[in-house]
Amino acid sequence: MSKAAVPIGVVAIVLMLVVPLPAAVLDVLLGFNITCSLLILLVAMQIRKPLDFAVFPALILIATLFRLALNVSSTRLVLTDGFAGKVIEAFGHFVIGGSLIVGLVIFVILTIIQFVVITNGAGRVAEVGARFTLDAMPGKQMAIDADLNAGLINENQARRRRAEVTAEADFYGSMDGASKFVKGDAIAAIIITLINLLGGFAIGIMQNGMAPGEAVEVYSLLTVGDGLVSQIPALLLSTATGIIVTRSATEGDMGTDLLAQLGRxxxxxxxxxxxxxxxxxxxxxxxxxxxxxxxxxxxxxxxMKEFVPEDDDAEVAAPGEDEPRPDSPEAIAEKMRVDPLELEVAYDLVDLVDSSRGGDLLDRVKALRRKVAMETGLVIPLVRTRDNLDLPASQYVIWLNGVPAAKGSSPAGTVLAIGDGLEGLPGRATREPVFGLAAKWVPIELQRQAEMAGATVVDRSSVITTHLAEVVRQNAAELLGREDVKLLVEMVKRTHPIVVEELTPSLLTLGEIQRVLHALLAENVSIRDLVRIFEALSVRAKTSTDVDGLVEAVRASLGAAISHPYVTPDERLHVLTLDPGFEQRLLESVRQSDGGQVLALDAGSVDALVTGCSGHLEEAERHGFAPVLVCSPQVRAALSRLMRQVLPRLPVISYSEVSRTAQIESLGVVNGAVAIR
The missing domain is CATH 1.20.5 (Single alpha-helices involved in coiled-coils or other helix-helix interfaces)
Known part of the structure; x- marks a missing residue:
């Protein structure tokens, strides 16, 4: 019912413009109009900030339309019947007080007060407020993004603050337009009053046969009464508009703030x-x-008590109870805190972070977090972005757990052209930071020429974001903390409570689950499918809690999902395999150690294995292929641990993890002596 009340009311207001109203009904509606205008004024005085009354601009339009509809209805009754109800007649008698001139003068003064003083002032304040709010919007958005990336607020708080900034801009923009309704209403009231005076005078003389003096007395009484009944609510609404647009956000309502600030x-x-x-x-x-x-x-x-102004310097020298002193253990511990992921930029790269100057690096970093989460299943921590004046110009550094993990440069006013044949373009030669491809930083004005030369052109923000993404993917396991594991477990528990209750804490602790997920991420296996991972762990943990055994059980459960990222768009999977005899030798050499399963091979066998794999891998890469090494599940863990140390570019999967839909294409077989094809 509440949803339909406003649309029904607006339709009724429109009908009032064309349907005549009885005088008794008009009296009720006029009283309702005055009361509602007074209510709006009182609400405007009670709010703490303009957004607490965000519906006010639309309410102005509805109230203005309602008042004009009442004007039309009263004008119809005045000109047709010479009587517009008791309310208008009472206002006319009370104000005129036996003198028509006095009544007209008072009416004109009220109109001037509303139109010249309140309405014009409120309109000007609304216009300036809208312009300043829109101008300040980029800076506020940048401050929110900076707080989010610094970890001072979470994603929900940032989303709420952005919504408030947008709502504030929309509100002041609407108020700028709504103030024009109030101004137009004041003008319409003056015109309607003149029409009533002249029309009533003409009707009284020409149709009703009244004497000029009698016509003036009758119709001027009704006209002034009608004008006052309309102008008083209009004056209240104009005052409410002025209060709203001049109201600053404080902790109290207007009355409380007024007494507190004047009385201090x-x-x-x-x-x-x-x-x-x-x-x-x-x-x-x-x-x-x-x-x-x-x-x-x-x-x-x-x-009154004597007011002592607060000293800002004293506050800095003696912080409050909630703020620790700079030399307190809490403050020192806060400075000692190591962020999991940080991005430092030199002074001339700040424009990439400043959204008011067109910088979109923060937005790209946020998009990167979502992309990495979808690829790996790991929600990486907030990337703390800050400037460092000590860094050389154009440089940036990516920190991982307090240690520099990668660094690069991104000169201002340039783009990175990746490809060969760029000798004819000016710029500084370099290497693309992720894949090590030949590249050159060329002036941004020559971007079109670089593209025509066949180069792939990348802007500065994309270079930094891509580099950051690669560092995150390579070190995803190190970014998975115990709190992150707890969050993932609780996330699964909300949708699959039985799976979690069966697994932890009865079978595995959070620390053991973390070690399994850490091992999966270290081999670039996505942990998005946590339900299947936890189910596999529950089955395996009932017989053994060995980490390698748990990891292999999970990999067997995930199956083809592990090899899917290596399948080409044309559904081909390029593989390297082991000679059966050599694979049997590897299986016999598997030993259990404190760090997991290892291959107890002599130096010659290890060298033959590495040489054979690297030879096939280099040959495949020359042809544009990215193969995987396939072996039996029993030897996979130990072989993968060795390959990650000497040949990290070559993933190791088991036969059970090969995609059933992909077409297998063998690129070579490795044995203990030589590599054969």
Whole structure:
């Protein structure tokens, strides 16, 4: 019912413009109009910030339309019946008080007050407020992004702050337009009043046969009464508009703030009381009123407490209870805190972070977090982005757990052209930071020429974001902390509570689950499918909690999902395999150690294995292939641990993990002596 009330009311207001209303109904609606206008004014005085009354601009339009509909209805009754209800007649008699000229003068003064003073002032404030709010919007958005990336707020808080900034801009923009409704309403009231005076005079003489004096007396009474009944709500609404647009966000309502801020200064109140009493010395001035007012102010001043302004320097020197001192253990511990992931940029790269200057690096970093989460299943921590004046120009450094993990450069005013044949273009030769491809930083004005030369052109923000993404992927396992594991477990528990209750803490602790997920991420296996991972762990953990055994059980459960990232778009999987005899030798050499399964091979066998794999891998890469090494599940863990140390570019998967839909294409077989094809 509440949803339909406003649309029904608006439709009824429109009908009032064309359907005649009885005088009794008009009296009720006029009283309702005055009461609602007073209610709007009181609400405007009680709010703490403009957004607390965000519906106000739309309410102005509806209230203005309602008042104009009442004007039309009253005008119809005045001109047709010479009577528009008791409310209009009572207002006319009360204000005119037997003098038509006095009534008209009062009406004109009220109109001037509303139109010239309140409406114009409120409109100007709304216009300036809208412009300043829109101008400040980029800076506020950048501050929110900076707090988010610094870890001071979370994603939900940032989303709420962005919504508030957008709502504030929309509100002041709407208020700028809504103030025009109030101004137009004041103009319409003047025109309607003139029409009523002239129309009523003409109808009274020409249709009703009244004498000119009688016509003026009857219709001017009704016209002034109608104008006052309309102008009083309009004046209240204009005042509410002025209060809204001039209201600053504070902790209290307007009455509380007014008394608190005026009452904090004792000396001005005392001087004002003394000045009022001093006015009594002027000859002819009535003594009693000024004496009462002056005495009242002096009594107020004597009861007020002396206000002591706060000293900002003192606050810095003596922080509050909630803020630790700079040399306190809490403050030192905060500075000692190591962020899992940080991005430092030189002073001339700050424009990439500043959204008001077109920088989109922060937005790309946020998009990167979502992309990595979808690829690996790991929600990487917030990337703390900050500038470092000590860094050389154009440089950036990526920190991982307090240690520099990678660094690069991104010169201002340039783009990175990747490819060969760029000798004819000016710029600084370099290497693409992720794949090590030949590249050159060329002026941004020559971007089109670089593209025509066959180069792939990448902007500065993309270079940094791509480099950061590669560092995150290579070190995803190191970014998985115990708190992250707890969060992932709770996330699964919300949708699959039985799976989690069966696994932890009865079978595995969070630390053991973390070791398994860490091992999966270290081999670039996505942990998105946590439900299947936890189910596999529950089955395996009932017989053994050996980490390698748990990892292999999970990999067997994930199956083809592990090899899927290595399948080409044309559904081909390029593989390297082991000679069966050599694979049997590897299986016999598997030994269990504190760090997991290892291959206990002599130096010659290891060299033959590495040489054979690297030879096939280099040959495949020359042809543009990215093969995987396939072996039996029993030897996979130990072989993968060795390959990650000597040949990390070659993934190791088991036969059970090969995609069933992909076409297998063998690129070579490795044995213990030589590599054969």
């Amino acid at each position: 200064f004792k000396q001005p109140v005392r001087i004002a009381g003394g000045a009022a009493i001093a006015l009594c010395l002027i000859p002819g001035i009535p003594v009693l009123p000024f004496l009462i007012i002056g005495g009242l102010f002096l009594v107020m001043a004597s009861r």
